[in-house]
Amino acid sequence: MQTSVLIVGGGVVGLATAIELGWRGQDVVVVDEGDGTIDHPRTGSVSARSMEFCRRWGIVDEVRACGFPDDYALDIVFCTSMKGFDLVRAPFPSMRDMPTPQQGPEKRQRCPQMWLDPIFARTAAAMPTVTVRYRTRIDDLVVDPDGSVTGLGHDLDSGEPVTISARYAVGCDGASSAVRRALDIGTTGNPLLNYSINVMFRAPRLLEQTGQGEAARFIVVTPTGTLGNVTVVNGTDLWRFTYIHGKERPDLETLDIASKLQQALGEGVDFTIEDVAPWRRTELVADAYRSGPIFLAGDAVHTMSPTGGFGANTGIGDGIDLGWKLDAVLRGWGGEALLDSYEAERRPIAFRNAGASTRNLRGWHTEQDASRLLDPGPEADQVRQAIGAELLGATSEEWTSLGVVLGYRYEDSPICVPDGSPAPPDTFSEYEQTNRAGARAPHAWLAPGESTLDLFGRGFVLVDRQESETESKLLLQAGETLGVPLTRVELPTALTPAYTTRFTLVRPDGHVAWRGDDVPDDVEQLLSTVSGR
Numbered sequence: 398m399q400t401s402v403l404i405v406g407g408g409v410v411g412l413a414t415a416i417e418l419g420w421r422g423q424d425v426v427v428v429d430e431g432d433g434t435i436d437h438p439r440t441g442s443v444s445a446r447s448m449e450f451c452r453r454w455g456i457v458d459e460v461r462a463c464g465f466p467d468d469y470a471l472d473i474v475f476c477t478s479m480k481g482f483d484l485v486r487a488p489f490p491s492m493r494d495m496p497t498p499q500q501g502p503e504k505r506q507r508c509p510q511m512w513l514d515p516i517f518a519r520t521a522a523a524m525p526t527v528t529v530r531y532r533t534r535i536d537d538l539v540v541d542p543d544g545s546v547t548g549l550g551h552d553l554d555s556g557e558p559v560t561i562s563a564r565y566a567v568g569c570d571g572a573s574s575a576v577r578r579a580l581d582i583g584t585t586g587n588p589l590l591n592y593s594i595n596v597m598f599r600a601p602r603l604l605e606q607t608g609q610g611e612a613a614r615f616i617v618v619t620p621t622g623t624l625g626n627v628t629v630v631n632g633t634d635l636w637r638f639t640y641i642h643g644k645e646r647p648d649l650e651t652l653d654i655a656s657k658l659q660q661a662l663g664e665g666v667d668f669t670i671e672d673v674a675p676w677r678r679t680e681l682v683a684d685a686y687r688s689g690p691i692f693l694a695g696d697a698v699h700t701m702s703p704t705g706g707f708g709a710n711t712g713i714g715d716g717i718d719l720g721w722k723l724d725a726v727l728r729g730w731g732g733e734a735l736l737d738s739y740e741a742e743r744r745p746i747a748f749r750n751a752g753a754s755t756r757n758l759r760g761w762h763t764e765q766d767a768s769r770l771l772d773p774g775p776e777a778d779q780v781r782q783a784i785g786a787e788l789l790g791a792t793s794e795e796w797t798s799l800g801v802v803l804g805y806r807y808e809d810s811p812i813c814v815p816d817g818s819p820a821p822p823d824t825f826s827e828y829e830q831t832n833r834a835g836a837r838a839p840h841a842w843l844a845p846g847e848s849t850l851d852l853f854g855r856g857f858v859l860v861d862r863q864e865s866e867t868e869s870k871l872l873l874q875a876g877e878t879l880g881v882p883l884t885r886v887e888l889p890t891a892l893t894p895a896y897t898t899r900f901t902l903v904r905p906d907g908h909v910a911w912r913g914d915d916v917p918d919d920v921e922q923l924l925s926t927v928s929g930r
């Protein structure tokens with residue numbers, strides 16, 4: 398087989414990268430050793446930013462209609478067990494009642510991975526230039542003398558060898574990435590936050606038997622520490638318990654995980670365990686995102702605690718950043734610096750989001766004396782209230798994280814042109830839109846259902862807030878000369894207050910490359926920089 402881009406790993410990130418490239422008309426082959434079914438869904442929350450990308454790909458309605466009940470309340474509860482004392486219950490609306498943030502056209506969506514991955518897989522496979530091949534393992538990637546890459550693998554059913562030649566390869570093969578290890582790329586960070594064990598279980602009467610109202614997550618705190626959490630999966634009968642074991646590797650032969658689950662739910666609550674998966678919670682970022690024609694994305698380059706739901710969403714962001722750059726280079730208008738900028742832009746975001754996730758995890762553990770947590774009586778009630786308030790305060794960035802999700806910026810990017818304005822603070826809960834270079838280009842409604850974000854995606858877009866085309870002509874002409882796809886749109890000032898300069902040059906991924914009130918003298922230099930030439 399021959400293709401432009403070979404993607405090793407068809408998890409959520411590999412598929413998102415394939416869709417982004419396929420949407421741009423590039424030939425892609427995605428290879429995954431699984432069969433496309435997800436027995437043990439981890440990802441549950443698709444962020445507002447990822448939903449903006451789904452909007453671009455035309456699948457936002459499909460993700461919204463994934464099957465998660467629209468009216469299920471997504472509260473957060475800290476409790477001593479689901480049947481025990483509630484320390485605090487923070488109300489959060491259902492998907493139906495959740496408002497769309499003012500700063501974007503899309504709100505987040507609860508869509509567990511057993512539904513999300515198949516939607517992505519169907520979308521990718523339906524694209525005329527994308528092939529998704531399951532039950533196939535890539536054993537080796539060989540860089541050819543001409544700088545392209547060959548994937549050597551085999552069909553897991555027939556045992557037949559499989560050879561795929563590609564101009565580029567992207568390793569989206571997960572946290573234990575063999576592609577990364579074969580390239581001898583190490584990682585930086587914390588290799589052990591704790592050992593955890595996921596338990597997928599069915600409990601159709603869980604809420605009824607525990608007397609609990611609906612919630613996205615129940616975090617179970619005991620006198621000896623935080624036991625773990627019970628998370629809603631399909632909104633009806635499927636749940637996931639994550640047991641936090643600690644720094645010692647658990648011995649599954651001797652550890653009675655069913656009794657830990659019973660402790661979290663409360664005595665007498667019925668459940669059937671479907672699957673048990675131990676894992677290591679880490680905060681690691683790869684030391685490099687690229688080696689020659691081979692790139693890495695998703696968990697292959699960053700692992701983070703799921704506290705915040707940033708892992709897959711950060712990986713989808715990798716695919717978006719890499720997608721337009723590979724497309725530009727394959728089409729000939731993007732330069733080599735564009736490919737190098739992938740690491741320069743995305744690696745700092747991985748550190749940022751992984752750090753935020755670890756901070757959220759720390760917030761799960763009380764600093765107060767919890768020894769009286771299970772005592773009856775008003776004094777112990779006060780202790781419970783105090784600990785509940787502490788835990789809720791310490792985890793606020795986990796439940797309200799629009800700044801993390803929409804506010805990531807490519808500061809110091811070699812392909813953005815800064816205007817010298819000071820960087821605004823990187824706030825994780827709050828998010829203020831800006832058209833500063835490196836930031837996500839601001840959203841504004843232009844008409845009902847029509848966002849400024851819908852204008853971006855295919856090529857560069859020069860947003861001009863004035864009517865006269867004369868000033869922008871030089872830039873558009875330079876685009877033609879250099880073959881850089883560039884169009885101009887005029888936006889009404891009254892509707893787009895976050896576009897604070899006359900001109901904003903928006904990249905194909907929807908981030909700002911440059912802004913200014915005047916077109917610079919050397920327009921070719923500007924376009925050369927932002928297209929990596």
Ligand SMILES: Cc1cc2nc3c(=O)[nH]c(=O)nc-3n(C[C@H](O)[C@H](O)[C@H](O)COP(=O)(O)OP(=O)(O)OC[C@H]3O[C@@H](n4cnc5c(N)ncnc54)[C@H](O)[C@@H]3O)c2cc1C
Binds near residue numbers: 639711
């Ligand atoms: C409990 C838990 C809850 C989480 N919740 C969220 C959440 O709500 N939101 C969020 O954003 N993130 C969440 N995450 C993180 C998220 O699950 C991961 O970040 C995400 O799944 C990573 O996707 P990936 O595609 O990079 O890797 P993976 O999902 O690991 O996919 C890698 C794929 O590569 C394939 N593969 C590997 N090697 C080969 C090979 N040699 N040849 C062919 N195929 C290969 C595998 O079969 C697999 O399909 C959670 C994680 C956990 C543990």
